[in-house]
Amino acid sequence: MKFPKSILALLVVAVVAQSCVSSKKYKELDANYTQLQNSxxxxxxxxxxxxxxxxxxxxxxxxxxEQIALQKTNVAALQDALNKCLNSSNQGSVNISKLVDEINSSNKYIQQLVNAKTKSDSLNMVLTNNLTRSLSQQEMSDVDVQVLKGVVYISLADNMLYKSGSYEISDRAGETLSKIAKIIKDYNTYDVLIEGNTDNVPIVQKNIRNNWDLSALRASSVVMALQNTYGVEPKRLTAGGRGEYNPIADNNTPDGKAKNRRTQIIITPKLDQFMDLIGKAPEAQPAPVQEPPKQ
Structure with a gap:
């Protein structure tokens, strides 16, 4: 059966119109899906x-x-001994006075520990905020920053820094390394150790003998990039490799292997510099020490 040309034309227009509407809806759904992925x-x-x-x-x-609990236990024991002395007619005032002094000393030490904990938390927060102020949320997923006892540890994932199976710095690493170089230059008198680490899978390349070589070469690549590209003084830099022998996770899982394949940038202040940093932390107000009641 043959259709008139006018009917065929109408059918073609209807199909094209339906295709346009479907494409528009698809683009809207695709945009919504991308936005949800990003969120x-x-x-x-x-x-x-x-x-x-x-x-x-x-x-x-x-x-x-734990230290506070131990000191509280000591205070309780001293208080018990004092109570026994007070209830005994054979104990002299000298022993009682000595116990009171010991109790007061223990109370002051407990307060010092509480203040130290507060100040340590404040100091680490100040340092971490200063170190991460220029990193984006995406970069923070590949960069782990920790402050432990005044030493700064910046851990970088190998897939962010290097080309796969290589010690050459990737193009992707440039922006993040430039920001880390700025951090190092801000603290321009601190010593900086670049430490390479691998998982336990043996490397198979003619020019790399083992994981010791790979970790050391990767650390050396970062040192040269910081020196030559970002202007960090070479006398402050040390490159070292620890191979597979400093794991932080289980090498029996892919996730554990990924965590172990890392490069750490360790920024170490000298003692006087560390004391200066402590001065930047918010001061904690000590609580008044309670004197024992007079008998």
Whole structure:
């Protein structure tokens, strides 16, 4: 059966119109999906950063709380001994006075520990904020910054720094390295150690003998980039490789291997510089020491 030309033309117009509407809806859905992906990625990065900071803070708090609990136990024992002395007619005033002094000394030490914990948390927060102020959320997913006992550890993932299976710096690493170089130059009197680490999978390349070689070559590549490209003084820099022998995760899982393949930039202040940094932390107001009641 043959259709008239006018009917065929109408059918063609209808098909084209329906195709245009479908394409528009598809683009809208695709844009919404991309936006949701970006939001999910940002939330995931923020969660990981917060979780890492919380783990470090909890470790410091646990150590100081254990010391505080021990001192409180000592105070309770001293108080019990004092009570026994007060109830005994054979004890002289000299022993009682000595126990009171010991109790007061223990109370002051407990307060010092509490103040030290508060100041340590404040100092680490000041340093971490200063170090990460120029890094984007995306860069923070590949850069882990920790401050432990005044030493700054910046850990960089190998897939962000190097070309796959190589020690050559990738194009992607340039922007992040430039920001880390700025951090190093801000603290221009600190010593800087660049430390390469690998997983336990043997390297198979003619010009690289083993993971010791690979880790040292990668650290050396970062040192040369910081010196030649970003102007960091070479006398402040040290390159070292630890191969597979300094793991921070289980090498039996892909995620663990990825964490172990890292390069650490360790910024170490000298003692007098560390004391200057402590002065930048917010001062904690000590709580008044309670004197024992007079009997």
């Amino acid at each position: 999910t990625r940002d939330l995931s990065v923020k969660y990981q950063t917060s979780a890492q900071g919380l783990a470090v803070a909890n470790s410091r708090i646990t150590s100081l709380e």
